[in-house]
Amino acid sequence: MLDVFSIVAKRLGFGLITLLVISLIIFIAVELLPGDIAQAVLGQGATESNLAALRAELGLNDPAPMRYFNWLKGAVVGDFGVSLVSKESVTDSITPRFVNTLMLALYAAVIAVPVAISLGVLVALFRNTLFDRIANVLTFTSISSPEFFLGYILILYFSVKTGWFPSIATVSPEMPLFERLERTFLPALTLVLVVVAHMMRMTRAAIINLLASPYIEMAKLKGTPAWKVIVRHALPNSWAPIINVVALNLAYLVTGVVLVEVVFVYPGIGQLLVDAVSKRDFPVVQACSLIFAATFILLNLAADVGSILTNPRLRHPK
Amino acid sequence: MPTHANNAERLLKIRNLTIEGHSDDEWIEIVHGINLDLHKGEVLGLIGESGAGKSTIGLAAMGFTRDGCRISGGTIEFDGMELTTRPKSELRSLRGSRIAYVAQSAAASFNPAHRLIDQHTEAPVHYDIMSRSDSQVDAMELYEKLRLPNPKEIGFRYPHQVSGGQLQRAMTAMAMACRPDLIVFDEPTTALDVTTQIEVLAAIRDIVEQFNTAAIYITHDLAVVAQMADRIKVLLKGDEVEEADTATMLRSPREDYTKSLWAVRSFQKPENLRPDASSAEIPVVAVDAVDASYTRGAKVLHDVSFDIHRGMTVAIVGESGSGKSTTARCITGLLPPSSGVVRFNGEELPPSYKQRTKDQLRQAQMIYQMADTALNPRIKICDIIGRPAQFYSGLSGSALKTRVEELLDLIELEPAQYYSRYPPELSGGQKQRIGIARALAAEPSFIICDEVTSALDQLVAEGILKLLDRLQSTLNLAYMFITHDLATVRSIADEVVVMKEGRVVEQGPKTVMFKPPHHAYTDLLLSSVPEMDPDWLTRLLEERGVDNIGEAARN
Known part of the structure; x- marks a missing residue:
């Protein structure tokens, strides 16, 4: 197990370095945005002295490296500065939004991952049958349709025509859990439809990839029934690629949901980011980007560790 | 029974x-x-x-x-x-x-x-x-x-x-x-x-x-x-x-x-003997006190020394993990030894292939066990063989074509028929012949054959052994023949080096090695080769006792 710990520690270290590099890229990207930030914030009518005052207040006159390090210093302790538009602390305005996004992502993941993996096992078991083809067509349809389109279709059928679920997913922190789940069901379902196909296809491919292995033939020659060959003999050896795809999709659930949030008017972090970009609220943009990057890195790290742990050679050294 | x-x-x-x-x-x-x-x-x-x-x-x-x-x-x-x-x-x-x-x-x-x-x-x-x-x-x-x-x-x-x-x-x-x-x-x-x-x-x-x-x-x-x-x-x-x-x-x-x-097992080439010690001929390859280990791993070769003389075949024998292939990697410079030297015609070779001159690289070529994976399936035979001829001898155009045809002739494949084929169109034995031709294209004086016949059927393998033998006598090549199959050793080797756990346990001319008294490990290896006698196993078990075979006998 010592091996596993040292691998995890190493990956974590690389993750931190990656995050540092990304923070630099984010800063430079924002820096490269054309135009003057003070001008953009204050509008065309601002006087020269107002502009100068704002620049001084924001520290825009400092050289870029110094501003980067000041920002980084704050970010390390969770202080991302003050929003240019609302004058509130960025951390305070992001936190509830991010919690909402995480909850929606978790909701979708709890449905999508088991469904995708079970479907993947089933289509691997019934490969090249009608069931396999239908499952293929359906999941491909859902993955190839734009999210907003899927969202509106779901609203049309589950909300407008039947009235089963609300079409607008407004939530507040004090709302009881069950009501919250009901309100966010449609956006969660939209996300499920978007991510299931990818994970299901990978589960199917990873299992089928192993079916030519000698130990699968051995299992068949021991009289093991077909479902058991898949579940007991193929699946335990195909976790590594499946886990990686699951992690990628989870990251997408956190960082790629802005369209779904807009369609269902859900107060998540994606909307906040879009607003901030249009208003040149660069502290918020930088903070959101960094959070997204950290999400990707953490989930990929988890996937790496997960796939290492599924390898019996590492869990049980000689 | x-x-x-x-x-x-x-x-x-x-x-x-x-x-x-x-x-x-x-x-x-x-x-x-x-x-x-x-x-x-x-x-x-x-x-x-x-x-x-x-x-x-x-x-x-x-x-x-x-x-x-x-x-x-x-x-x-x-x-x-x-x-x-x-x-x-x-x-x-x-x-x-x-x-x-x-x-x-x-x-x-x-x-x-x-x-x-x-x-x-x-x-x-x-x-x-x-x-x-x-x-x-x-x-x-x-x-x-x-x-x-x-x-x-x-x-x-x-x-x-x-x-x-x-x-x-x-x-x-x-x-x-x-x-x-x-x-x-x-x-x-x-x-x-x-x-x-x-x-x-x-x-x-x-x-x-x-x-x-x-x-x-x-x-x-x-x-x-x-x-x-x-x-x-x-x-x-x-x-x-x-x-x-x-x-x-x-x-x-x-x-x-x-x-x-x-x-099949009857093929046996006449044994060549080393030139007299008095003639003081310098061996083509001399491995001298080589130690080696893979990155940060334990030592896998311990003080390995042997000589290979011109026109002779030295078989390196041992079980898997005994360091046979690692020794080959040290000679070719793929794995620089941690101590000791490899000499070529008396001249010390730089430890890593990266520091060797083109001529030094040309002298030692390899033929691999799996001809299937050692040949790029998407490259034509003429290019597989032509590439080393071009690289080492600078041939091109019609000179190159003639050389490739010559090489195909040498390995007994009809040039007109095989010149522009791809490896997947050939049988296992034919692929191995292409592997041999590729090694010959560099005009080496020394070839390392790494288990070249163990993936082949016996009849095909025999054909390859005969071909290698004929090439050796016409081109005066020295072979280092890595194998775990003692029948192959018996048919092609002049000298035998027995390795165990990264050490040379015994070496000498074949006739001496196959005659008792042996080193205990050589004896174990030799007596473990099944013979065409239905009572062989029964007799062996009686001689050694059931608890003294396999892993138990090795220690």
């Missing part, structure tokens, strides 16, 4: 069996009407080269065909049941319970994700023959019968924690789990070292006799099948050549093909 089964009940009766394989959108017959009878408690050896249909027939005896194959005609009757017409679910319930299978590579055929004993108990529990705990106790007893070390504990390990020979015995135990009537052994010892092979052979023979299990023993190694089988059936390309009881088959084979199989 043969023919005690003649009066016994018939267990398996195959009549006129044809099997088709799917390739390029059509079904091609690969087994053409085989008949086979097996009685209870009898062992039938199926023998033939690759493509003979041995495994396909063995699996068909279980009512099983691999993907892309189908039984297209004939009958398979197992204990009164017709298998070809049975529904799949009923066939499946025979497998594991009444007919079991032991695969060629136990390392690949045990599921890496589960403990051995959990795989062992799977079938008995599934068929409700035993409870899990009873089956575990039974497994331990079987492990003990098969002389596995720590029989109470070994089953709780994962496959990667157990050695190859032990895995093969654990797999035999697994096949025995439901006490089947028939076990199909599909080349169970082919992937093992000779010393390990013996203990597996002895264990299999023992347990099959104890439980009076009938067996089909598939192999390409005659000497092995002679130890195991009561009767032998020889197959060639899906047809039966002949069948007889073991003693008769060995003594007086009827068919020419069988005779040619028997004769």
Whole structure:
């Protein structure tokens, strides 16, 4: 197990370095945005002295490296500065939004991952049958349709025509859990439809990839029934690629949901980011980007560790 | 032991069996009407080269065909049941319970994700023959019968924690789990070292006799099948050549093909001797006190020294993991030695190939074991051979073409026919010839042959050995011949270097090495090579004692 710990520690270290590099890229990207930030914030009518005052207040006159390090210093302790538009602390305005996004992502993941993996096992078991083809067509349809389109279709059928679920997913922190789940069901379902196909296809491919292995033939020659060959003999050896795809999709659930949030008017972090970009609220943009990057890195790290742990050679050294 | 089964009940009766394989959108017959009878408690050896249909027939005896194959005609009757017409679910319930299978590579055929004993108990529990705990106790007893070390504990390990020979015995135990009537052994010892092979052979023979299990023993190694089988059936390309009881088959084979199989091991080139010490000829390659280790790993070579003289073949012999290939990597500079030097014609070579001159690189070429993976499947033969000729000798245009044709002539492949083909269009033996031509293209004085014949059938392998021998005498080449097959050593080597655990344990001219007295380890290796005598294993076990074979004997 010592091996596993040292691998995890190493990956974590690389993750931190990656995050540092990304923070630099984010800063430079924002820096490269054309135009003057003070001008953009204050509008065309601002006087020269107002502009100068704002620049001084924001520290825009400092050289870029110094501003980067000041920002980084704050970010390390969770202080991302003050929003240019609302004058509130960025951390305070992001936190509830991010919690909402995480909850929606978790909701979708709890449905999508088991469904995708079970479907993947089933289509691997019934490969090249009608069931396999239908499952293929359906999941491909859902993955190839734009999210907003899927969202509106779901609203049309589950909300407008039947009235089963609300079409607008407004939530507040004090709302009881069950009501919250009901309100966010449609956006969660939209996300499920978007991510299931990818994970299901990978589960199917990873299992089928192993079916030519000698130990699968051995299992068949021991009289093991077909479902058991898949579940007991193929699946335990195909976790590594499946886990990686699951992690990628989870990251997408956190960082790629802005369209779904807009369609269902859900107060998540994606909307906040879009607003901030249009208003040149660069502290918020930088903070959101960094959070997204950290999400990707953490989930990929988890996937790496997960796939290492599924390898019996590492869990049980000689 | 043969023919005690003649009066016994018939267990398996195959009549006129044809099997088709799917390739390029059509079904091609690969087994053409085989008949086979097996009685209870009898062992039938199926023998033939690759493509003979041995495994396909063995699996068909279980009512099983691999993907892309189908039984297209004939009958398979197992204990009164017709298998070809049975529904799949009923066939499946025979497998594991009444007919079991032991695969060629136990390392690949045990599921890496589960403990051995959990795989062992799977079938008995599934068929409700035993409870899990009873089956575990039974497994331990079987492990003990098969002389596995720590029989109470070994089953709780994962496959990667157990050695190859032990895995093969654990797999035999697994096949025995439901006490089947028939076990199909599909080349169970082919992937093992000779010393390990013996203990597996002895264990299999023992347990099959104890439980009076009938067996089909598939192999390409005659000497092995002679130890195991009561009767032998020889197959060639899906047809039966002949069948007889073991003693008769060995003594007086009827068919020419069988005779040619028997004769393969007879090729022996005349032995070259080293020039006198007085002439003081400098060896082509001198390995001097080389130590080596892989990155941050333990030392794998310890003080390895030997010389290879012009026009001579030095065979490096040893079991897997003994450092044979690592030594080759040190000579070619792929793995710079951690100490010691390699000299070429007396001149010290830089340790890494990166520091060597083109001419130094040209002098030492390699031929690999797997011609399949050593040739790029998407590059034409003329380019595979032409590339080193261009790189080292700077040939181009028509000079290059002439040189490639010359090389193809040398390896006995018709240039007009093979010049612009791709490797996948060639047979295994032809690919290995291309590998040889590629090595010759650089005009080396020294070639390392790394297990070049071990992936080939015996007849094909013999052709390659003869070719190498002819090339050696015409081009005055020196060979370093890495092999674990002592029969190959006997036929081609001039000198032998025996390696064990990264050390040279003994070296000398072949005739001396093959004559007693030997170093204890050399003796063990030599006496472990199966002979074409049905009583060889029995005699050996009597001489050494059952507890002193295989891994036990090595230490």
